[in-house]
Amino acid sequence: MSVKADPNWEPKILAFCCNWCTYTGADLAGLNRMKYPANVRVVRLPCSSRVNPQFILRAFQKGCDGVMVCGCHPGDCHYATGNYFTRRRFMLMKRLLEYNGIDPQRFQARWISGSEAAKFRDTVTRVAGEIKALGPNTRFQEKWYEEGGEAQ
Amino acid sequence: MQLKRENLIPALRLLAAQGEILVPTAVDEKVSKFAPWDGSSAPDLALVNTTLPPKDTLFPHQEGMYRYKTAGEPSLEEIVEAPARILFGVRPCDARSIDCMDKVFLGDKYEDAFYARRRANVTVIAHTCAQTGPTCFCDSMGLSPAEAPSADLLLSDTETGWLVTAQTEKGEAVAALWKDLTAEGGEAAPAPACTLKTNMSDALAGTLVSRFEDPIWDEVCHACLGCGTCTYLCPTCYCFDINHEDHGGEGTQFRCWDSCMFSDYTRMAGGHNPRPSKKERLRNRYLHKLAYFKERYGQILCVGCGRCVGHCPSHLDITAFIDKAAERFGEGK
Amino acid sequence: MSRIGVVVCHCGTNIAGVVDVERVAAEAAKLPNVVFAVTNKYTCSEPGQATMKAAIEEHQLDRLVICSCSPRMHEATFRRMLKDTRINPYMLEIANLREQCAWVHTDKEKATEKAIDLMRMAVAKVEQNKPLFTSTIPIHKKCLIIGGGIAGIQAALDVADAGYQVTIVEREPSIGGHMVMLDKTFPTLDCSACISTPKMVDVGQHPNITLMTSSEVVNVGGYVGSFEVTIKQKARYVDHTKCTGCGLCETKCPTKVPSEFNQGYNKRTAIYKPFAQAVPAKPVIDPDSCKMLKEGKCGVCAKVCPLGCIDFKDTAKEYTETYGAIIVATGYDLIPWQDLYGEYGGGRYADVITGLQFERLVNASGPTEGHILRPSDGTEPKDVVIIKCVGSRDPHKGKSYCSRACCMYSAKHAHQILEKLPGANVYIFYMDVRTPGKGYEEFYDRTRADGAVYIRGRVSKIYKENGKLVCKGEDTLLGKPVSVQADMVVLATAMVPAVGVEKLTTMLGIATDPDKWVQEAHPKLRPVETQTGGIFLAGTCQGPKDIPDTVAQASAAAVKVCGLFSKDEMETSPMISGVDQQKCCGCGFCVNCCPYKAISLVEIDAREGARRVKKTVASVNSGLCQGCGCCTAACRTGAIDLSGYTNAQILKEVDALCL
Amino acid sequence: MSDIQSALRETAKKLLTEGTVTCVIGWGETRFPDKTTPIFVKTPEDAEKLVWNAHCVCGLAKYMLDNRCPEGKLAICVRGCDSRAVNRIVEDKQYKREDLYLIGLPCEGKDAPICATCTHRNPVVYDVLLGGPVPEIEVSQEDRFQAVTALEGLTPAEQYDYWQKQFSKCIHCYACRNACPACNCTECYADQYRVGWQGKQIDKAENQVYGLTRAFHVGDRCIECGECERVCPMGLPIMSQTRKILKDINDLWGNYECGLTDSRPHILGEFDLSDRDDFM
Secondary structure: OOOOOOOOOOOOEEEEEEOOOHHHHHHHHHHOOOOOOOOEEEEEEOOHHHOOHHHHHHHHHHOOOEEEEEEOOOOOOOOOOHHHHHHHHHHHHHHHHHHOOOOHHHEEEEEOOOOOHHHHHHHHHHHHHHHHHHOOOOOOOOHHHHHHOOOO | OEEEHHHHHHHHHHHHHHOEEEEEEEOOOOOEEEEEOOOOOOOOOOOOOOOOOOHHHHOOOEEEEEEEEOOOOOEEEEOOOOOOEEEEEEOHHHHHHHHHHHHHHEOOOOEOHHHHHHHHOEEEEEEOOOOOOOOOOHHHHOOOOOOOOOOOEEEEEOOOEEEEEEOOHHHHHHHHHOOOOEEOOOOOOOOOOOOOOOOOOHHHHHHHHHOOOOHHHHHHHOOOOOOOHHHHHOOOOOOEEEEEEEEOOEEEEEEEEOOOOOOOOOOOOOOOOOOOOHHHHHHHHHHHHHHHHHHHHOOOOOOOOOHHHHHOOOOOOHHHHHHHHHHHHOOOO | OOOEEEEEEOOOOOOOOOOOHHHHHHHHHHOOOEEEEEEEOOOOOHHHHHHHHHHHHHHOOOEEEEEEOOHHHHHHHHHHHHHOOOOOOOOEEEEEOHHHHHOOOOOHHHHHHHHHHHHHHHHHHHHHOOOOOOEEEEOOOEEEEEOOOHHHHHHHHHHHHOOOEEEEEOOOOOOOOOHHHOOEEOOOOEEHHHHHHHHHHHHHHOOOEEEEOOEEEEEEEEEOOEEEEEEEEOOOOEOOOOOOOOOHHHHHOOOEEEOOOOOOOOEEEOEEOOOOOOOOOOOEEOOOOOHHHHHOOOOHHHHHOOOOOEOOOOOOEEEEEEEOEEEEOOOEEEOOHHHHOHHHOOOOOOOEEEHHHHHHHHOOOOOOOOOOOOOOOOOOOOEEEEEEEEOOOOOOOOOOOOOOOHHHHHHHHHHHHHHHOOOOEEEEEEOOOOOOOOOHHHHHHHHHHHOOEEEEOOEEEEEEEOOEEEEEEEEOOOOEEEEEEEOEEEEEEOEEEOOOHHHHHHHHOOOEOOOOOEOOOEOOOEOOEOOOOOEEEOHHHOOOOOHHHHHHHHHHHHHHHHHHHOOOEEEEOOOOEEEOOOOOOOOOOOHHHOOOOOEEEEEEEEEEOOEEEEEEEEEEOOOOOOOOOHHHHHOOOOOEEEOOOOHHHHHHHHHHHOO | OHHHHHHHHHHHHHHHHHOOOOEEEEEEEOOOOOOEEEEEEOOHHHHHHEEOOOOOOOOOHHHHHHOOOOOOOEEEEEOHHHHHHHHHHHHOOOOOHHHEEEEEOOOOOOOOHHHHHOOOOOOOOOOEEOOOOOOOOOOOHHHHOHHHHHHHOOOHHHHHHHHHHHHHOOOOOOHHHHHOOOOOOOOOHHHOOOOOOOOOOOOHHHHHHHHHHHHHHHHOOOOOOOHHHHHOOOOOOOHHHHHHHHHHHHHHHOOOOOOOOOOOOOHHHOOOOOOOOOOO
């Protein structure tokens, strides 16, 4: 049942969004009826610092084509210093993933505040376009898909 | 009957029709294992002992057992995977380890279906040791580098090739297959002796079990890191764990290796662990190898291949332990 | 096995218009453990909720997934609904099918597919949910106010009038802060003492207010509802319980030292009240100047005191109290302009003074009884120059921000000079004139009408030339350099946080902004709260402001405290972190990344094999934890986990996404 | 070498007879001349078994974690890397420094590949130092991160193939975890199957996720002792992962080396307002 084989394949992108800023920004984009591609699935978390780098590995392993981590701008975190730690953790994780062969565009982190609805739409549209160009992600693919016959 | 050296490749080609041939191959400068024969080059039989034992073909590191579906109409189907394979170039110690595994999985009281199916389709062609490695000690364990009684077919070294002696029907079939490649004559070269000696004896096995609380266990265990290297490289370790991997509505139940040296191996649901520290675990492993298996199946579970002695990160050595115990408990031969 | 109910909302046509809700419900029915899947026109409406409650009873559901609008909209509504059903309010997950699916996608097929994914993620997550229960923490109805300026006074009176016990901690021997130093207050020019001393007297006599002067907070522990605060009171050498404030000792004391209150313009005795209307109106002895304490000679005050209140053996005392809330009202200080502005003489010229020093000169109860005299030779100045934005709006030498109050008090100073010294000339060098309050602009117009000369430009240099202070500057409107011979120069210097406030903010664990002002929780929506629960702020400790704003903030902070004290217990959110002390190895990585310092390493009894041992593990203070989860990502073993967003839940949610 | 060995034996005997320590951890003979094994000397007579030669390669610091709540003091022979491992474990609050007595042994390098890029041959922390300090070798940042820079030069496809081939060899024996001084949790995430962090299955993706997760867990605290690569039976280049993280930390937030007495505190446990930010 995997969607990877058919031609007009749509990338599946996972976005960890912080509840106070980016999730609010996404809701605001909805209120203003902004339009963006339907590739992004949002996981709502209290703060971007809740995202454990292991979740990113898990997402790629289970078949995501792209992962995003979005949070408040440093300094605006609802929990004061949460996103400073996010910044350090994912500055390292992004480089480690690239070092292991994940294409740089597949993992992106962005600061999107509660009022930047347009930035949320533009970011999602840009990322979806980039990943659609990259094609399906075959990295970290679980054996489960290999038995399904596609991947590598 | 004797198989000339130059007839080896054609012989293997004939065998290839029967099934996939696995030969000892060096993956890189540190690791060697039984990998499919590339169909052209002569297998490197001089390789002393492959890092990974051949047990992987019969008792895979991870083996799918059942595939199930719970969403929609639930279904459960057994995963049958028993390709015809020929293990070529198995050393006498590994051949003996396969025999030990057979006793466990094809036992009289219970037969493991998965193992049985695989074992039926595997032919074991043993090869005597031209020279032994620094950590080999099979002759101290009642084996000989020149015989592999449990193998299907034995190739004994001669100057110009190998003496072919079939020992089971499968062996007969292979010998028949090679009948026009083999000729009369040739006699086996003398078997080399292991450099590493240890005086293991049945009596010692008994005393070790009785010395359960002896301080010797405490003296030996501290250097152990509790990793699974010795158990995963040991050809006769057959402990496994069963787990499942689910994807919402469907998934597979699989069996995978487990190691008694792991700290959580015997941890129970409430958190109690009957073997909490390294002492108990190391004692359990040594006793299982040297005594418990003998009590149940009549032969020692250690085949003296020396992989654990060679690859232990802290350089623990079962032969040193045996000699120390023998000398301390006065059981020396 | 869990019994999950899934309700997919039409939301009229908001969702149903784009997403095929029936298909989402049908897909939900196929999922394992889902025993009830239905669509509903308006789930948040009364009938909508009624049908859900009925379904919960009928199908014995224990978990609920609602695919509707954003959880930020109706999570609270649905949780309240679940309160009176068999389901715990936290066994609920909401999939956002409106704001983040129907409203933002046009392609119906892809939107429905996304809706199904979101629903499947919610179902996978709800399977891992555990019932959570709000816990409560006690509230000690005592308020601590740090700082006895007008902000502290106003807040104390409001909280005390509401019937709660208040303690004011003030560093100086008397409350009053900077406001009581001022002469008049703009724009109504009513005398500062006349409006602040009555409040000080009220504070002194209020049954609910305990006054601790010459005191400092030295340690703060605990959390909202029960702060353990240790206050150290310096030795005052006078027993205020016996003293009636007759002042005999002050008249007899032989040592004279410069008075800090009057900016050093006159002297005070070693045993002194900072100013006449001080509250408490009882003297203290200054150990740095008292001969008896320094050399053991004198002791006149002890001899003359009719009631024997003087005790030279007095020592500093520490008190530890439990407070439910803390209001920070530590006020401001003026920027040390002497070290920054060498071009204005760097403090060498006695007649170049700050606004505060001017206030003492012009104050009737000041050193010069209200006569504006030059500190150098005591003569009345004829030409006065006032320079504004000294240290403010000057990122290179001083502070980048505007200190808000200087424009108005400079106009007031000009007015006072013109009124008290007929024939005097006042020149005010300004960058801008900011008059943002009621009656401010009119006051500024009146000052200019009185004859104050406003010159648009900054003074670049002041130097002494035959007895006159020459202020060289530029008039940007005329585009010409200008120089004014002045007898006296008043600098409107920038406000900076009170000296030593960093020590206090780190003790309290509250954040400060880059300029070290106390950081409010949200500049627009929560201006009087800090990020830490139970700690509020008022006045210039949060940033430069004038007296009306300070008093307004003080009353706001007071009502926040009264709101907190209106309940005996405070409900804490259950979605906070908790430590599995079996797994925790006590490495402490979570401790230093918690924004609220809610995690501490504690010693517990544990069993190592057969032995009883002491083990150090982390433990979360449920009062302080706000549930951000930063600690969970720092924990390697996953020993610390955030209820409501546990590792297992998120992992399952990610797994469900990609089937 | 032998005078240091006799000094070591003397020190051990003295410590044990005086009772200042309950056990001395050092290296002892095995039946193979080119190998030594960690030994745990508890009686003064056994002190004779301690050896000091070019084959003392096994790391000793991790053994203190066998008993996290010791009664008496524990003496450990520390080379440069062991002393940094002790600092690592003490800094992670898994053992108290006062429960340790460190016998410092300046080391000219053993027959292990890591010794070529060893920056601290003299122990950085010790209670007694046997023999004079040895000259340190100059290791530039290029040498330290040579393997990492080589891999960084590859294209994503080549990188993935390289790591794919390496990780597919992993047999999940956890020797790297059990030998690493930075891996000092009481219960490893990999052993918690109920939470679902990591499956027990052995396949390419699972091995890679385990490798990367462990790299991220220890990367910012790795003391570059090389034990993980020495103990791995399958010869995986594990150090190239942790050293990649160390290289990034050095690039992003300045000079950073772990396990030294003046090391900066745990870098992911703090932040700086002026950190570089690529996520705007």
